Amino acid sequence: MKVSVNWLREYMPIALPANELAEKISRTAVEVEGQSRPQGDMKKVVIAKVLSVVPHPDSDHLVITQLDAGEDEPIQVVTGAPNIAEEQTVVLAKHGSLIGDGVKIRRGKLRGEKSNGMLTALQELGMDNSVAPKELEAGIWVFDEADAADLKPGQDAFEVLGFDDDILELGITPNRADMLSMNGTAYEVAAILDEKAQLPEFSLAESDETTESLISVTAPEDLAKKYAVRVIKDVHVQDSPLWVQRRLWNMGIRPISNVVDITNLMLLTYGQPLHAFDYDQLPAHELSVRTATEGEVIKTLDGVERKAQAGNIVIDSAGEALMFAGVMGGESTEVTDQTTNVVLEAAIFEPKAIRHAARDQNLHSEASQRFERGVDVEATFRALDHAAALIAELGAGTVTKGRVVAQDFAYEAPVVKVSTQHINDVLGTDIQTAEIAAMFERLGFGFEELDGEFAVMIPSHRWDISIPADLIEEVARLYGYDNLPATLPTGETTPGKLTTKQQLIRDSRHTLEGLGLNQAISYVLTTPEKASQFMMADATEAVEVNYPMSQERRVTRGSLLTSLLDDVAYNVARKQDDVSLYEQGRVFVSNGATALPEEIEHIAGVVTGNVRDRDWDQAAQPADFFYLKGIVEQLLADYGFVDNVRFETNTNRPEMHPGQTADIYVGATFVGFIGQIHPLTTKMYKVGQVFGFELNLTTILELPRVKSTYEPVSKYPSISRDLAILVDRQVESADLVARIKENGGADLHDVTVFDVYTGSNVADDKKSVAYSLRFVNYDHTLVDDEINAAIDNITKALQTEFDAEIR
Structure with missing residues (x-):
């Protein structure tokens, strides 16, 4: 919101310099994000009157002018302005002046004729073309006769044009929407400076003809808590006087015509959006507020045909939607130079509906910004009356008697x-x-x-x-x-520390990074197709957001693996083929249309390419299932579960390879899965072979765990024994290891697979698996009899349960 300090001074006396006022506002109300003065470093630009205009003898497009600039002698200036004429009042940059972009104006000759300055357009004085009332190509700035009557040659042009004003750019926070108006800002500044703000006064004269005889209006209370119109007849639409235009362009609004400019002036003054209709272009002399039907087409003031969405509020006349209420007017009833009768509308529309319409149509206007945040309900009809009075005054029209009111919310001060x-x-x-x-x-x-x-x-x-x-x-x-005094907090203090959940997450990150994975942070929003992939058993459907930023980001993710595959695809597309990543974050599970979605903490990882580069003495080592399984086993081991961790083959996950996928259990509790991503899935992401895992940290956090304690190294030597067995091919090694540990006794420390063989001398339906068993005792040196007894128990169990043959 731009604020004119000169305008503020009309509300109250302000002796402070603009920079000190800005400091006080920033310290007390809202941040002043910027301060500027349109004049900048420009100087020696004055008001001048054109005394004569004669053609240049050596040019078809140049003319020689004599100007009264308040000096003893007329000043001669050669110009090519197409709109120059005698008796005009114009802006003259004299010899030695400095104008926009640091341009210095000096005496010179144009086609042999002396020129002692330059006649300027507003853009040449630094005004942005989007704010200037006339295009630069239209020629120099010429004051209207009514404005020129109050000007004197030689007068400072910057003072006349308002360029000597200080403009403050306020960063309005959502809770201070009252400061989106000069009245609201004046209230605030008056409180800061301990002054009394004098709000603008006006006098409204009405004709004998009643407004209700000319137009009728209807508005449901749930769409508009206030709604009223006035009619101004016999209006002459023309340029606004200088004082109106000056206020608008200093506040960043382009002057258009007296009727439109006055609605914008009231927007800035009261923070109340108004809209003007051409009365004679209405399909019927009635207006009604309603919700739009899906697909209803409205051509807005910017010339774009827009399809309304159900729930958008529109203004209707005889069944035809004329405009998006509170957002933008329609072209069919636009006020033009041919307009003579004006219907002026003031309302307070339902904020949520306006916000939805602005988003649906991608039309975030000055009006919608204010309706969304709130407007002063007591100022709505006052702004309407003030605007009607000004339109009648500046357009030589007459205001009909009374307002036609559809809704009038009665404010009760809380x-x-x-x-x-x-x-x-x-x-x-x-x-x-x-x-x-x-x-x-x-x-x-x-x-x-x-x-x-x-x-x-x-x-x-x-x-x-x-x-x-x-x-x-x-x-x-x-x-x-x-x-405010600086004080220490009172009450019982406690040492700060991480919660159990925070510590688990931090430990997980440290483990995975120590095992060679890099952390990734990905988008939570994704496509519906990706959101349905890799879901855990307890997941149902994706959660769709109401106002997505794009079609590619319109539902929440149900798994972290989809995000990681996007990251892998990004790296591979840039020739980074060896990728090891993990991500810890939340996935979202729907709890129905009326309940908030459930947020579940997950951790996942992927590896692709080589995990060890090729060197002169060794081959490259590509990532595989067992490499990733070792990482996951170490991560789960660090959690220190009371129950055993086990992996069970799962062939029913559609995004995973059916021959290299396992579900992960802690005791009887499912906590995640691991495996190779299905080739059809990786093809969709345009990557090669990828291995991944995903764990439910929320579930893991609830499982019983053993607190980690230091275990000293045994003073006694360990003993290793190898055990080779022949079993059916479908028997899983994890089951064999579990039975070995169950029957190996208390001294069995660890079991490691070091060989798997199938081929000659082994039946086609059999495989040979060799294990290394290490035994340790902390109290004495183990003897052969103790080891042999443990081995006997193990072999009997394997023979009984798996029909194993000891080799």
Whole structure:
């Protein structure tokens, strides 16, 4: 929101320089993001009157002008401006002047004729073409006769054009939408400076003809809590006077015509959007507020045909949608130079519906911004009357008698109670009741006070205040944040530490990074197709967001592996083929249309390419299932579960290779899966062979775990024995290892597979598996009899359960 300091000075006396005022606003209300003065470094630009215009003797497009610039002698200037004429009042950059972009103007000759300056357009004085009332190609800036009557040759042009104004750029926060108007900003500045803001006054004259005889309006309360119109007849649409245009272009709005400019002026003054219709272009002399039907077409003021979506609020006449209410007007009823009768509309529309329409149509206008955040309900009809009075005054029209009102919300000032004691307890101050009362008076809040207990009536322009904490903030702002004492917190203090969940996540990251994986952070939003991939057994359907940024990011992910595969594809597309990544984050599971989705903490990893580069003395080692399984086993081992970890083959995961996929269990609890990504899936991502895993950390966190303790190294030597067995091919090694550990006794420390053989001398349906068993005792040196007894127990169990043959 741009704020004109000169305009603010019309509300109250402000002696402070603009930079000091900006500092006070930043410290008390909202941040001042920028400060500028349109004049900048420009100088020596004055008002001049054209005395004569004669053709240049050596040019078809140049003319020689004599100008009265308030000096003893006329100034001669050669110009090619197409719109120059005698008796005009124009802007002259004199010899030695400095204008936009640092251009210096000096005496010279054009085709042999002396030129002692330059006649300028507003763009040549630094005004942006999007704000200037006329295009640069149209020629120099010429003042209207009415404006020129008050100007004198030689007068400072920057003062006349308002370029000497200081413009503050306010960063309006959502809770301070009241400052999206000059009135609201004036209230705030008056409170800061302890002044009284004088709001603009106007006089409205009405004709005898009644408005209700000319037009009827209807509006349901749920769409518009306030809605009314006025009619102004016999209007002459023309350029606005200079004072109106000056205010608009300094606030970043392009002047168009007196009718449109006045609606924009009221928008800036009151924060109340208004809309003007051409009365004679209405399909019928009626207006109604309704919701749009799906696909209804409206051609808006920007010339674009837009299809309304169900729920958008539109203004209707005789069944035809004319405009998107509160967002943008329609071209069919636009006010033009041919307009003579104007219908002026003021309303307060339902904020959520306006926000949806602005997003649906990608039309975030000045009006929609204010309707979305809120407007002053007590200023709506006042802005309507003020605009009607100005249109009649500047357009030589007449305002018909009365407003036609469809809805008129009655504002009842809410009462918020707070005490001096509570304010001081929260702020740590010792502010007296009288000081607090004075602050509420500065803010324009009515109140009743008894023994330090305040009952504060909140005015309509401060709809952001509803609870005691809001009033405490108001007191703190005016008291000065810098004046609040620095105090230590009271109460029992506790040492800060990570929660169990935070520690688990941090330990998981350390383990995976120590095993060679790099962390990835990916988008939570994805496509519906990807969101349905790799879902865990407890997942149902993807969660769709209401207002997606794009079609590729419109549902929440159900798995981390899809995000990691996107990362792999990104790297592979850039010739980075060896990728090892992990990600820890949340997936989302739908709990139905009415409930919030469930957020579940997961951790996942992928490896592709080589995990060890080729060297002069060794071949490259490509990633495979067992490499990744070793990583996952180490991660799970670090968790220290009470129950055993086991892997079970699963051929029913459609995105995973059916021959290289296993579900992971801790005891009887499913915690995740591991395996090769199905070739059809990796083909969709345009990558080669990828191996991945995904674990449910939320489930893992609930499982019983053993606290890690230091275990000293045994003083006694360990003993290793090898055991080779012949079993059916379908028997899984994990089952064999489990039985070995169950029957190996307390001294069996670990079991490792070191060979698997199939081929000659082994039946086609058999395989030979060799294990290395290491035995350790912490109290004495093991002897052969103890080891042999353990081996006998193991072989008997394997023979009984798996029909194993000991080799």
